[in-house]
Amino acid sequence: MRRAIDREGPDRLYVITSGRSRGGDEALDSVTLIVTESEPVSGMQSEHVRILQMCRRPMAVVEIAARLELPVTVVRILLTDLLDAGHITARHPAVADLATASVSPAVLEKVLVALHNL
Secondary structure (H helix, E strand, C coil): CCCHHHHHHHHHHHHHCCCCCCCCCCCCCCCCEEEECCCCCCCCCHHHHHHHHHCCCCEEHHHHHHHHCCCHHHHHHHHHHHHHCCCEEEECCCCCCCCCCCCCHHHHHHHHHHHHHC
16 A cells, blocks of 8 residues: 555645655654644644644644644754744653652662663
8 A cells, every 4th residue: 555645745745844854843753742822823834734623632743743634854844934923832751860759779770680680
């Protein structure tokens, strides 16, 4: 079974992105969570509307790309458009600071024993 991108070809991707090959916000990585902040407006591109509809709850960039069946690079361009217009917000997942994390020695010992038993 061919994916939608194979059927539509590069011409469709060119139209979707208005010929752009890069989004303005390189901070949108694959796991950045996108949340809709407004309803679609009249005249909005269909892909933008679909993104706003599916991101009423936080959704990762890579998941949006999968559901739209578009390359992540194309989705980043579309998301940058929406972000610049204030239609979405981007939430970057919190990264645990392992240097300051306190883990009890008992837990570490259990992990070590479990790994050793493998």
